[in-house]
Amino acid sequence: MSFLRTASLFAATLTTGLTAGLFAAFSYAVMPGLGRTDDRTLVLAMQRINESILNGWFALCFGGALLFTLLAAALHVGAGHRAVLPWVIAALxxxxxVLGVTAVVNVPLNDVxxxxxxxxxxxxxxxxxxxFEVPWVRGNAVRAIASTAAFGLLAGALVGPGRLPG
Incomplete structure (x- = not known):
C-alpha cells in the first residue's frame, strides 16, 4: 500500500506539473507571441492548436491530474498517512x-x-x-496560476512530513 500511495502522489504531481507547464507556456510565450500578430494569424493558429491539443497525451495529463490526485487523497486518508493529506486536498x-475555468471560459471560447x-x-x-483573446488569456492565466500552485503543493506533499525517511 505504501508503494501505491507514493506512486499515486508521484503520478498526480507529474501530470499536474505537465498541465501547469502547458498553461504557463501559453501565458508567458504562446499568447503574447500571437498577440503580436494580425487577426487572421491569431484566429487560425488558435483554431489549429485547439484541434491538435485534443489527443491522448493531453488527455492523460489533463484528466490524469484529477484522477491521480483523487486517488492520492483517498490513499492518504488512513491513520498514519494524513500528514500530507491537507496538501493533496488543497491541490485538488x-x-x-482549473477544470471549472476550462469548462466555463476557455472551452466555450475555443468553440466560438x-x-x-x-x-x-x-x-x-x-x-x-x-x-476571444482577452477573456481566453485571462482564463488561462487563472489556470496557469492555480495549476502551478497545485503542482507546488503536490511536490511539497511528496517531500513533506512523513514522506521521506528521516
Missing part, C-alpha cells in the same frame, strides 16, 4: 478550479473559434479576435 481544490469556420470566410476577424 485548485485543480478543480471553431464555429467561425474558415478564417478566409470570417466577415469580421477583428471582432472575432476581440471576443
Amino acid at each position: 481544490v485548485l485543480y478543480l478550479l 473559434l471553431a464555429r467561425a469556420g474558415d478564417v478566409d470566410r470570417v466577415a469580421d476577424l477583428a471582432a472575432l479576435r476581440q471576443r
Whole structure:
C-alpha cells in the first residue's frame, strides 16, 4: 500500500506539473507571441492548436491530474498517512478550479473559434479576435496560476512530513 500511495502522489504531481507547464507556456510565450500578430494569424493558429491539443497525451495529463490526485487523497486518508493529506486536498481544490475555468471560459471560447469556420470566410476577424483573446488569456492565466500552485503543493506533499525517511 505504501508503494501505491507514493506512486499515486508521484503520478498526480507529474501530470499536474505537465498541465501547469502547458498553461504557463501559453501565458508567458504562446499568447503574447500571437498577440503580436494580425487577426487572421491569431484566429487560425488558435483554431489549429485547439484541434491538435485534443489527443491522448493531453488527455492523460489533463484528466490524469484529477484522477491521480483523487486517488492520492483517498490513499492518504488512513491513520498514519494524513500528514500530507491537507496538501493533496488543497491541490485538488485548485485543480478543480482549473477544470471549472476550462469548462466555463476557455472551452466555450475555443468553440466560438471553431464555429467561425474558415478564417478566409470570417466577415469580421477583428471582432472575432476581440471576443476571444482577452477573456481566453485571462482564463488561462487563472489556470496557469492555480495549476502551478497545485503542482507546488503536490511536490511539497511528496517531500513533506512523513514522506521521506528521516
